Amino acid sequence: MPPVTGPAGWTSERKAAFLRFHRSRALAARPVETTFAVVVGARVVGAARLCPVKDADRAVEAGVWIGRSHRGAGVGGAVLGHLLDRARADGSAKLFISTTPDNEPVL
Template sequence: MVRTDSGDVELRRLGEETLRELLATAVADAEPEDVMPPVAGPPGWTPARRDAFVAWHRARRPGLDGPRAEATYAVVAGGEVVGSARLARRGGAPGELETGLWLGRSARGLGIGTAVLRAVLAEAARAGARAVVADTNSGNRAAIAALRRCGAELTTDHETGRVAARLRATG
């Protein structure tokens, strides 16, 4: 658990109740394209998108050693689910994991993203990783700031606007 201005922040593995809370947070406080892979159909949180969101997270329950080689976590701040973080094996360098996270709009700008990233780095170290990689776009100033605060080496592709980050996993 990490303490921020907005309270304690922790990563919680997803059980059914936590997954229901995560879906409720996503529907109330985020756009589908910000929190999940694309799903065909009309915009918004349609029943098909809600089902796809739940199925996507359930498929990752076995964790890093499961068939998807990926684990997702609910981000809990001040006792409430406010977003999600993930770690994945992606065939990169040995000892390297990939991460990504999203926070609901109401949880942004409170220092939670940096706290989550620190918790993810600790989780990666416990899983035996030496490094964690992430990518974002150059317009995502909050993500870039959190990555910098956690010591990321950043590389920007000026043609595409993509920013690649490499961090040391820390326990």
């Protein structure tokens, strides 16, 4: 979701923005993407998404976000594997990920 200004953490403003964001996308009457909860043990530790790329034939964009306390333990890599399997099963032929040059874990 886009950044929310103000203090760090799950402030009431950020929680409301989080709900608005997902209700306008994966939970919309006409969903623009599919969002998955990433569950480790009994805990939701992150989210992942697959979004069809506009005007591109059978292409999807993937996104993964893992909570800071669960990063670096192999979860993000495993989730990407699941997203690839899911995209293939859904008939996608290409998968894109956008990131910045300094985002080493994604690269």
